Each structure stands twice: as C-alpha cells, then as structure tokens.
Amino acid sequence: MAYGYYPGCSLHSTAKEYGMSLMAVCRKLSIELNEVEDWNCCGATPAHTTKEELGIALAYSNLLNASRQGLEEVLAPCAACYNRLKTAKYALNHSELLQKRMDEITGGKVEHEVKVFNILEFFRDIYGQDNLKAAILKPLAGLNVACYYGCLLVRPSKVVNFDDPEDPQSMDELIRLLGGTSVNWSCKTECCGGSHAIPETDIVLELGKRIFSSAQSAGAKMIAVACPLCQANLDMRQHQINEKYKTDFKMPVVYITQLMGLALGISPVELGLNSHFVSTGELVKQF
C-alpha cells in the first residue's frame, strides 16, 4: 500500500522521533509512504495571522505538488500541518474567488482532489483497525494513557470534520486496540498554547500545568499526542512547570506512533523514545 506523505518541518527536526517512529511503524506494516516532492512549510499560525492569503497559499502549494505527483491521499501526521491543509481545502471549496486568487498566486491549479488524513484517520480508516490489530505483538497491557488531542486535530470541527470536538474518541479507541487503557479525563481538547511556545512562555506554563494535573488526577501515567507542537511544548516545558508551580510531574509525552511501535514490537531506540526531555525509562522498561 502506497500513500502520499507530507511530513512538514517538525518531523525533520523538533519532532524527529515522530517521523522516526512513523517510518518504523510503516515499515513494519508494509505501508509505503511517498513524500510530497519539494514540499514547503504549511505556514502554521504565523502565516495566516499575518496575511490571510499567505496562510492559504503556502498550504495550497503543497496540495498542488501532491496533485502533480498524482497523489490522491496524503497523510499529514503533524496536527498543525493537517489543520492548515484542511483549512485551505475548506476555504477553497467555499470560495471561487479565492480559488482564482490561488491560481494566480501559485501559478497552478490542483488537477484532482487530494484527500488529507491525520494520523488517527489514517490508521483507522485507511489502513484499517483489523489489519492493525492482527499485527500487534506486545499489547500495551497495564498502560494508563491520557489521550491528548489538543486543538488542531478537532477544531474547527466544520473544517476538519474528524471527531467530536468536546470528547473525541479515535485516539482512545486506538490505545484500547493496542491493549492499553485510555483514561477518562477533561483536558483532551484543551489548548496547550503551542503557538505561543516560544514567544509567551508564561501562558504555556499555565496551560501545561492544567493539562498535567488533569491527566495525573485521572490516573494517567503518560500523555499520548499526535501533534509535534503539543509534544514539544508539554515535554520541553514540564521541567519549567515543575519549577514554577512547585509540582512534581514526571509524565512522558509520547507520540501515538511510538506507542504503536512498542505494541508492534519495535525497539524503543528505533522509535526515538530516548530523545525525550522527560524520561521514558519507566515505559521502555516494560518492553
């Protein structure tokens, strides 16, 4: 099985382990990913909050490349990229004027529809839960996971049209499928302040604290994410949160693909589980 793949900037740098673990999982499951040729940054938050058209055009340019390459289904594992690509598609579907402008700006036109999937949709709807289940070697027994979706996977719901924006279930289902336990907690879709990770540190520390306390009181031992921004934010800043609020959170923030990898019997190092700020030692020990 071969699908298009839009890694986005993070999966090559700050979210290196997301890329690594995804590749490892795909190798294991014989999924072939064809990277969108010469892809560019989706623009993330700075583009669309600076110039509306810039935000759309940067994302559209990637859809254009994908369509030229003949890709019909593209996996965008980074939730931010996924959100931007979906937003561009949504905006273009709702405005012919904008479509015209995009044709002018990028000098091209998407020839056929390019479907964009996030990581959860990809394994649930495209690869299939049954196929995945069959490949599990080491079920994640006894693992209490707080599934953290953040903002970009589920909102705005009319744009992404993916899961319940208040109480999404797809990652929880996946964790259960892998043999783990997903805890019922309140902060699944609360914002971690990812877009302010660098400029407004105070905000992200406060938001991060809320998320960790909620996960902890729900009995979670770790947080699973599908967004490099959330991961970097929560993982990198945990130390600062503990310092500022005199807390003692030691909660690994891992990518869902890393947990999948463990269940599929891939070695922790191959999954990049050694490159986290908060130690994943306790988790890795079990495998």
Next chain:
Amino acid sequence: MNENFEPKIAAFVCTWCTYTGADLAGTSRLKYEPNVRVLRLPCTGRIDFSLVIKAFENGADGVLISGCHPNDCHYNAGNFHARRRFAIFRKLLEFTGIDPNRVQFSWVSAAEGAKWRDVVNAVTDEIRKLGPFNEYQKLIHDSFPFRHEDSGAEEISEKEQVENVK
C-alpha cells in the same frame, strides 16, 4: 409626462389586512391622492390576473394589488399564491411590451395606515409619470372582435401559475 394628468387606478385588496389598513388611514385622517378605486376581496389569493386585464380594458392606467404581509395571511397562504402569480404576470407584461410598473404589488397590514397612504401616493406618482395607458384601450377598441385571442397568453400565464403554486 403630463403633470395635469390624473391617472385612474384600480386597487384589489384583501379584506383582512389592506382594506382594514386603509380604514385605519381614514380613522387617522391621513390624506392621500384620490385616484385609487378600491375593490375589496376576501384575499389576494382570490385575484385572478384577468381581473387586472379587465381593469385595463375598462380604462385603468394602473393597478395596485395589496394584501397581508408574508406569513400573515388570514387564509395561511393566499398572499403567496398572489405573489407567485404576480411575479409571472409581470414577466408576461414585459414580454408583451407593457411597462410592468403599471401593476404594483405591496403588503399593507391592518396596522399600516400610514403605509397605505404612502403606497397610494407612490403608485399614483408612478402611474402619473407613465402617463395614460392609451395603447391598451386603443387596442381593445380597434380589435375588439379579436381580443379573446389575446387570452391565449392568459392561459399560458395561468398554467405557469399553477406550476409555481405546486
């Protein structure tokens, strides 16, 4: 156009809203142009547009149709029937080369005495500007024996009305 020309205007109104609204204009002693002759019907839904043709035939220079506001019809939907018919009738007028502004349509509720005044004044002005509707009366006179052949158009309009009503 001729400023001294006093147009003759026929008004077909429903009894529940516009006729009562016109009564209110009277009780409020509002003054308006005396050119309109009102014909009271239970509902604008009763207005077959051949009545309009008939009015022109009898020398009207303009026709005003007025009933309850949308959703306020005493009979639920008669005004909607009238509105659809009117939309088609206007097209028919355009097609035949008659200025469609000779037939005016409006909603006047039982509470809108002042609106009735304004509507009557505006329609009178408009028709005054359009001038006497001599062409039609002349046509009727000149071709009296054949005028029923014209009603072919009427039938078409009615058929369309029915389809729209559906």
Next chain:
Amino acid sequence: MQLKLDNNVSQFAEEIESLSGLKVYDCYQCGKCSAGCPVGQFTEESPTRLIRLIQLNQKEAVLNSRTPYLCATCSTCSERCPMNIDVAKIMETVRILASREHVKSPVKEVAAFSGAFLDSVKSNGRLFEFGMTISFNLRNLTPLKDAMLGPVMLQKGKLALWPRSIKNKERIKRIFEKSSYFEPRAESTGKKEH
C-alpha cells in the same frame, strides 16, 4: 472611560464584516468565548469585550489590543459560540488589519516570532528552527531566552544547525510577493453559514 458615539457607530464593524465575511452584530455578548479562552487570564480585553468594542466603532482601541496577539488560535471560542460566530477569525482579522495599517503590535514577542518564522520560511521554503529561534531572540532583544533548551535539543538531534531548503524557492518567493492581506470576498459578505 467614555465612548463618544455618532451615526457612524457601525463603521468599523462593517469594515470587519466585509474583510472577514462574518457577522459582528450577531454577537450578543454572552461571554462563552471569554469563559473558555485558554489565554483569558493573560488578556485585558476578553473576546466578548473586543467584539463589543468593534460593535461600538472603537477601532483604535481594538487594533492596539493585546488580545488578538495573545490568541492561541485554538478555536475553542468559535467551536462553542451559540451564534456561530468564528471568534478566532475575528481575532485573526483584527491582527491582519492592524498589520495592514502599520499599527505596531502591542505584543512585541508575538510579532517578533511571526516575523522570524516567516523570514525563515520565505528564505528556505521550510522552517529552519535553529535559525528562527536565534532570529526571534535577536528581534525580541532576549538573546538568551530558552538558551538552556537549545543545547539539549541539539544533543538530541532535534535542531538542525544548517537550513534544509526546498528546490523551487521561486515558488515561495512568488507566494510571499503576491499574497494579499485578505482573501477576496463577494459584495454580499456576512452570509451566515448553516
């Protein structure tokens, strides 16, 4: 505080409506957006108040508000608005409008970050995080901010020291040059989506 209002009271709201395609006067100030805003405790004007100020033509106050810059674009407000107003989009619109009108950002860190980010994308086609972070800290005059994180990231292989550019940089250049502040909207803006 006193607001001086005249017949032009809806002018600014109409401007925002025509730029964003949203209906500003649909807002009845229920406060649900403010209630759930993750950065609520860091802002002076809640989204509710900011929209009220738009409704009352307070353009200057709105364009100089910190709120749109502190907005985390999480869309929680838009998701829960009982009147279907895309509040996050209003924040975005205010920010873009301020930038178009050369109003200096009241939150310099956010502006510096956006600038650094887009500079990096503009010259490489992709984000070069190491360079971007240095550029941000220089713009923001906080050269040592998060300096402790950098080495660890480098050590963990999470920051590349050299940019990896895309091949067709012309494409990116063109996009940056040609993009307008706002997308084109038909005359009849503000049609509600249902």
Next chain:
Amino acid sequence: MARIGVFVCHCGENIGRTVDCPEVSRRAALLRDVFYSVDYKYMCSDPGQNMIKDAIREHGLTGVVVASCSPLMHEKTFRRAVTEAGMNPFLCEIANIREHCSWVHEDRKAATDKALDLIRIMVEKVKHNVALESIRIPVTKKALVIGGGIAGIQAALDIADGGKEVILVEKSPSIGGHMAQLSETFPTLDCSQCILTPKMVSANTHKNIKLYTYSEVEKVSGYIGNFQVTIRKKARYIDESVCTGCGICQEKCPVKKIPSEFNEGLGMRKAIYVPFPQAVPNKPVIDREHCTKFINGKCGACEKLCGPKAIRFDQTDSFITEDIGAIVVATGYDLYTIDKKTDNTLKGYGEYGYGKYPDVVSGLQFERLVSASGPTYGELKRPSDGKTPETIVFIQCVGSRDAAKGVSYCSKICCMYTAKHTMLYKHKVHNGKAFVFYMDIRAGGKNYDEFVRRAIEEDGAVYLRGRVSKISQEDGKLVVMGADTLSGAQVEIKADMVVLATAIAAQPDIVPLAQKLGVGYDQYHFLSEAHPKLRPVETNSAGIFLAGACQAPKDIPEAVAQASAAASKVLGLFSSLELEREPYVAKVNENTCSGCEFCLMACPYNAIERREIKNRRGEVIKTVSYVNEGKCQGCGTCVSICRSKSIDLMGFTDEQVYSQINAMFV
C-alpha cells in the same frame, strides 16, 4: 329588473364636510337601475334605518347600497335593517365613502366624484348579488381535549363545569403532565402537587368528563361542530374496571431497575407500575418491553397475586370513535435534548458533560431531587454519591437562544424557575451557595421580578452575567469555567452539582398530530395560533383551539389562562344549536369542472373533496371537485387557480367582481 336604493350618509359632518352628499345622492339617482336615492344625516340611527326599511317596502327595492362608513363598521347593522324589511341581508352592500374617501381627501370635488364612483361600483355589484342563506352547521356539543397536563385539565374542567361533555385524552398512564413533576412553583413557592392533585381528581370524577389515559388520537375527520375522532386506547394489560389499585402487583414485580420517566431517570420503577403515588387514574400499566412475562413467558407474579384478577396479558390496543364538536389541543412541551447521544440530529453540549457526569442534571431532574415525592423524598442529595451539595452552579439558557446548538428562541420560564431553584436549595441546605450564570433576567410578570430579587437579596444567590464554556471533573468536584461579562473576567467555580436550565422544546411527536388536525406549526414545531395578538387560542382550523405550551413556551399561570380562554371559546361555540357563518364559500360548477384537482392542492383548508359523478347505471362518468362548506373559509384561492372557471366564490363571484370593474371608471 333591478330596483336599487342608494342611501347616502353624512355621518354628521364626517362625510358631509368633504363630500357633497345631496349632490352625490342626486347623481346616484341617475345611475342605471337606481330607483331610489336619498341622503340623511345619520343613516345608522333609528330614523336612518327606518328610511331604508320604508323605502324597501314602499318601492319594492331589490337591492340596497348604503354609502357610509366602512363595511367592517356597520355592514351588519344595515344588513339586519334590510332583513327586518323582508329583504335578504346579502342584497345589501356598503360603499365606504368615509374611511376611504371623506376622511382621506381634502378636495371637495375630487372627493364627491370619488364617492359617486364608489357608489356606482357597489350598485353594479349589488345588481348581481343573489339572496344567500347563512350557512348553518349543527354542533355536536362534546369537546375533545388532547393532553392531560395542567392546560388540558383546566380546559376540560372549565368546559365540563359549563355543562358540556368532554373527552380528555392523555398519552401517558396518568394525567398531571410536567406540573406533577415540579416540587414547588414560582412566584409563591406553593407545592405543585398540592394545587394540582385536587384538579386531577376532579377531572377523573367529573360527571361530564370521560378520561382516556394511556391513549392517543389516532384519526380525526370532519370539521367544526362535526368532527369524528378515533382514539387508540393502548393496552395496559390490566382490566381497569376490575383493578382496585391496591398496588400488590407493583410491590411484587421482580423487575426493578427501569429508570422512572416520572423521576426523570433519577429513580427506578417496576415493569408493572403506577407512574407516581398520586397518579390519576391510580391503575398500573405493564411495560411490555421490560416485563419478563412478555420477554420469555416466565414470571407472571402479578397475575398470581392480583386479588381481583385484573391482569390481562392478552389485552390488545382498542379503538373508540367519538363525535366531537370542538377540539382543544393541550399537548404541552418536552425538554430540549442536551445529551447528543440520545439524538444524533442535535449537536448537543459535549462541553457540559451531561450524561457523562452524573451530578450535571437538568432543571426538571433538580425538581425531582427537591420534591417531597422524589427519589430522595425531598432531601437534596446529589446523584453520584448522595452527598449534600454545598455549591451548586445553575446555568441558564442551555439550548435556548443558541442558534448553533439549540434553538434561537427564549424558553421564557427558565429565569424564573432557576431563581426558584436557588431558593429551594437555600431553604434545604442553609450553608449552601448557589451561583447562577445568566445572560439576561427575563422576569416580566406579576411579582416575578420581586421574586428574582428575593433570590439574590434574601437567599444569597450569586448571579454572574455570562455563559459557561466548559464543565470538567477534577477530584470529585465539577469545575465550571464561565465568564462574568460585567466584570470582564473569567470565572472558575468548583461545584458539587450543576443544574442546566434546559430549553423548552415542542413535543417530539407533535407533527403527525398537527397534520391529523390540520393545524399549522412553526419551524420549531410549536402549533400556530390564528392570530398572534387577536386570536391567540384559535387555530386556522375552525373549531380547534390551543392551550398551554404546545403553542409556545409558557409558565403555569399562562397555560391555565389560555386553557380557560380555549374553554370559553368552546363553550361559546356550544352555546348555540347551530353554527351560523357568512355564506361566502366556494361553489363548483360540476358541469364544467374537468377534475384537474388544482383547487385541491391550492385549498389551505382541505375543504375541497373529490366527488364521483355517476350515470344512471351507477358507472362513474367523471370525478369533479366538491366544496365542503363546513371547512371552506372563503378565501377564493381556488377560484383564481381554476383553469376552467368552474369554481366561484359566493359573495365575490366573477360576475360581481367583473361588474364592479366595469363600473370603476366611466
């Protein structure tokens, strides 16, 4: 030959000032077929009316035109006058030369000319008038009241007290409706059941009321005064005539864990049950879906233990047909569904966690929790662990005024009942604190605003102006994230319980009933009144009236007032042997009718039916339209849609209208 009389009224100065009445009268006399013309100071006065009567007798007039004020004013007066002179009332017409002429014009000549025109138009019309008889419809003096809540009970009692028979149909096993579920009522805080139960009992025992509970209206046909209604009496699986209501069956039934509808799911009931102790009638029903006997044929404990042997497992639904003269619809309301899991068409309030957190309850559930007859016998305990809540957050407008997730309208009663809840809470838990999130306080009504102020000033409820964005659960507490827009701040409250003031919605199954009755409904499925201000209890279907929250959200006083109003309309209708209506109805010319049935589609009243025309051998030659005069309201829409000009409207026939147009301009 027509002999028309014209009577020009001066109306004191009102007409005479602008219109030269003697001149008009003189010129009217010259009109063709006008035989007699006169003007007089006050035509509506006794001498004026006598002039008309005398003229009719003396000159053998065949038609009368009174040129005076609006027909809406005195048409009835003058028609009565001509009747007294032996003329058919429908041969008298009014030319409106006051409201439409003298009062609105200043130029005397123009006004005089116009007055004459108006008279000429009516003279031409009256020449083509024909004698008509008012339509008389016999009236069956028995009313049907649909719905046994407070509105239905009140309407039924008022009609019954007025001496007329009533059939009261209630779909659930007991009458009482939502009011029976309430603990206490605003703004007096009197106990709901204390004031309702006596009425329920009277409804059951009144000699003029026949009560059908656990029954639904199956079919309605006919028209005002003459409805035929079929009622489906659902099988209770007990013989009501034998059952003594001793309750042994309910006591011994082993199926215990069925969420009680009456307690809004907060308590349990058995498979054979009386919904609540004060139920009327106090006879149980068997819930077929949960009864073991029906599921696998075992058990039958109730049957064995029933002393009078009233259990009938083989009972089936039965049907009763009744002749009815008037119908009162009092089907009430339902709550908006907050929990989207029960209704996928709604977006629901996922952010409030209703259905996920047991201590987030609806307003009606709170009523049950503080009601003396509720699952906790009036002691306020929260559902999750039975703890007494020390902090309760009340959220108003859940579902109301919410175009995105609920309904756009204001549910009207929530401001009041939330204030009541805070008071009931404070009276039960003295150290408790109530917080209320509201958007606006709508407390218009006698002693209503004072009541809300009392909640704040005396019972210490803290009102916060804003909506709540999210409720989450942490360490056994509900964390409520709201806003107070007055201070411009976010508000976080850790509460033990949250009460959602849920929007009032129309009954989910109202549309099929409305369609059976031919009653209109709005986009939210509330039933439509005939006129929002002047005919608030009538519907556009003659003989069908509305009472209570089926028309719009209403509180108890309003529902009761409307119920009594509907009852008085019914009694008014029943006060005469026959109904008399203006004979302005459509008539079909069966010779030319082609049976295209466009009129059937256009008629807003379903007044047009098909009629088969048969030859002597009884073979159907063609089908034509036929107007049911009882249903026809005389709008004339069918007349203008008829392709073959085969329908005409009495009183406004084509002949009359064309004659008027012919006379319009000379």
